[in-house]
Amino acid sequence: MPTVKDVAKRAGVSVATVSRVLNNSEKVSEQTRQKVLNAIEELGFKPNLLARNFRKDRSSLILVVLPTIANAYFARVVKGIEDTARKNGYGILLCTTQNSPEIAAEYLKLIERKQVDGAIIASAKIEIDFCKGLDTKRIVQACEFYPFLDTSLVTIDHKRAFYDIVDYLVKKGKKNILCAIGNEGIPSEFARKEGYKEALEENGLEFKEENVIRCSYGWTELYEKLRNLCCLKKYDAIACSSDLMAVGAIKAAKALGLKVPDEFSVTGFDNIMVSRIYEPSITTVAQPMYEIGEKAATILIDIIENQSVYVKQRIILPHELKTRESA
Amino acid sequence: MPTVKDVAKRAGVSVATVSRVLNNSEKVSEQTRQKVLNAIEELGFKPNLLARNFRKDRSSLILVVLPTIANAYFARVVKGIEDTARKNGYGILLCTTQNSPEIAAEYLKLIERKQVDGAIIASAKIEIDFCKGLDTKRIVQACEFYPFLDTSLVTIDHKRAFYDIVDYLVKKGKKNILCAIGNEGIPSEFARKEGYKEALEENGLEFKEENVIRCSYGWTELYEKLRNLCCLKKYDAIACSSDLMAVGAIKAAKALGLKVPDEFSVTGFDNIMVSRIYEPSITTVAQPMYEIGEKAATILIDIIENQSVYVKQRIILPHELKTRESA
Incomplete structure (x- = not known):
């Protein structure tokens, strides 16, 4: 794709002059303007809209x-x-x-x-x-x-999305499912917790507040929390509110000698790159x-x-x- | 730490009024100003410097x-x-x-x-x-x-940093070391290639231009390139210019049945989080x-x-x- 530099070269003028023409500056002679416009047409150059707008009344x-x-x-x-x-x-x-x-x-x-x-x-x-x-x-x-x-x-629909992934875990035969979500004050986290609760209850499983772990979206905090949960073995899955949380959960399960996914299933949320490249790759909800x-x-x-x-x-x-x- | 809200509550005024006092606005009566200043002192409130500067001559x-x-x-x-x-x-x-x-x-x-x-x-x-x-x-x-x-x-010192990691591979007994770096036009990549060359030559190994693979910093491009390199087995290591490139190299080695690091060693660059959480964890250069x-x-x-x-x-x-x- 031709650049401003190509146009300048073709027209035999400086880049600054091309820029002045693009910005409708008064400081360019009609002859020069025409040379530049010809070069633009000959090369099929598309002016950078950003440059064109970066001026006057609007900030763009x-x-x-x-x-x-x-x-x-x-x-x-x-x-x-x-x-x-x-x-x-x-x-x-x-x-x-x-x-x-x-x-x-x-x-x-x-x-x-x-x-x-x-x-x-x-x-x-x-x-x-x-x-x-x-x-x-x-x-x-x-x-x-x-x-x-x-x-x-x-x-x-954060509630529905979390419902779907918890429902998936239940359909896979998981019965004691933890949930790791972010700060209570964040509306989407509130909705996701509702989704978790509804998926359990509609499948005849009991929702327990104590099974909801609050933590940050990185991997370390959840890792530490699960490592210190003496009874992780009584659970068979965790639905996490981010893919990095899922990494933390997988690391904790491995450290405790649990096989993922057979003994302990882990799901993430978002579908960021790490969910694809991590081993095991992470089942997750893809947000668009x-x-x-x-x-x-x-x-x-x-x-x-x-x-x-x-x-x-x-x-x-x-x-x-x-x-x-x-x- | 007390917030603007706390100050407003203590002084019995709105948050906007506190903000006006902090910005030395003319629109506040002396009496109100004093109430706010008292509340600020009593609470030990530290005004947000950003707010204080976000105004006049400088943009801050x-x-x-x-x-x-x-x-x-x-x-x-x-x-x-x-x-x-x-x-x-x-x-x-x-x-x-x-x-x-x-x-x-x-x-x-x-x-x-x-x-x-x-x-x-x-x-x-x-x-x-x-x-x-x-x-x-x-x-x-x-x-x-x-x-x-x-x-x-x-x-x-990009040259020295790359030298150090290639030198480390050589000291580990690696003799046929590939190098994966970014675009030629980027000064640090030029320097890193020099470091690679110097580390090989000072250790009595031959530098070959064909062993330098140019690719983007993500993991996929290098992965594809190595997968299609029919003769990856004749190499015993690769020094990569980013940690994600290293992920791509590890995945390619595994796909070709090579054991990392014994048969094929991989190093990254930067020390981003993925280099710590990936399995195997990635030997890399930590940039500060x-x-x-x-x-x-x-x-x-x-x-x-x-x-x-x-x-x-x-x-x-x-x-x-x-x-x-x-x-």
Whole structure:
């Protein structure tokens, strides 16, 4: 694909001059402009939309608010946002909050200051007290949904997804199933726990609060917790709320001499790369991560560009069970 | 630690009012201001520096330019930048370029537009043609160094690091060592190849260009290349330029029935989490990722805040060999 450099060479001008032509700068003579336009046509060059828009009234930037980038899940969501943004002439700026609602609110002020045209909040924790005065029309929530912020939304059915994977474990003959999920304050984790409970009860198994282990999404915390659970052998499976948790559970089971999946089955959630490359490969729920990002960006850009016809959208994308070796 | 909410409650005012006091807004009565200041003192509340600075003349934002976030390596570097930035009252905005020097240049324009106070380019590919007119004083290069951009720098000695791990393989008795590295145009990859060559030659082994495999940093491309290398059995080791490449090499060796590490040793590079959790765990070079980010942010913030005394810094941080199961 021809670049700006190729165009400059063909037209016999500098890259800066090509850039000025693309930006409709006044500083270029008509003759030079024509040379550049000819070169563009001859080479079939497609100007970088980002460059063309990166100027005037709009910032042509979208803010993406994430809890962290240290989770491969977000990389795929961001890629979906990014590809869609770029196609439409937008750049994206990412910020991470380490799940502090206060920090999220600080970054969201960039909307008001017109440094970005809008924001996608992807799973970052937010709180009502810090969200006052935000222009909710310019925000789309992705992955996670906080109902007090009345925005468009793109997510999956977290309850149903967790129900499906627990139901799968039960159908495989598992009867004493642990559940490892994240922080209680996170809406999707609340929903997943409900899914776990419903799957057990609809299959005639008892739900016990004590079988719900709360831990972080990495592998180490769950590993330690299971290693110290003297009675892991009385369980035959665990449904985890992330693929890295599943890695921790498999490591703990192995350390305790339990065969995975025969004696102890483990499931993950998200379908990040590690679930495919780990040995045993991990049975998990595939979230359509890329599509979530793509859809969220499409909705936001549509809102930015057609402000007069704001329609709030709530999109629930399908999930998919990926059966592999661990369960 | 007390929050803005606690202060608001104690002072009997809204969170917004506390925020106005912290920002020295004119809209607060003296009486209310005093109530808030008293509550702040009583609770020992430390105002969020980010909030305090997020206003006036400076943006108090640092741009971090990355090729991608889909590489756990960057998550650690960014964490180092972020912690340091936050401690000093700065927010960070990340952008990803997919290694397009043109896109990198577009984002770097945010410096000129004063939307950010400076930038850290962490491994993103840049080219001289797109970097004209950049204020190099406001840029720090991290991880990767492009000499045409005359900035401060924080990195490791990539040549020496690769030398060390190849030397380790030779000392372990390996004689036919492949090398898998990234794109030729990336300075650190050039340096690593030099390290590979030097380690072989200083140990009396022949360097052969054909034993250098070029591939992307993920696991699939190298996996495919090695699977299709009919004669993998004539080699006894491979030194890879990323930990995910090492995963690909291990998978390929296993698929060809080679025992790792006895028949075929594999080393990685970076020391990302997967190198620890993979089975076999992967012998690798630990880059001080967090420290690289920390140091780059410290240098940049120092430059931003003391512009009159600009001193260019070139920091080479130590690396460390991590010997594990794969070699």
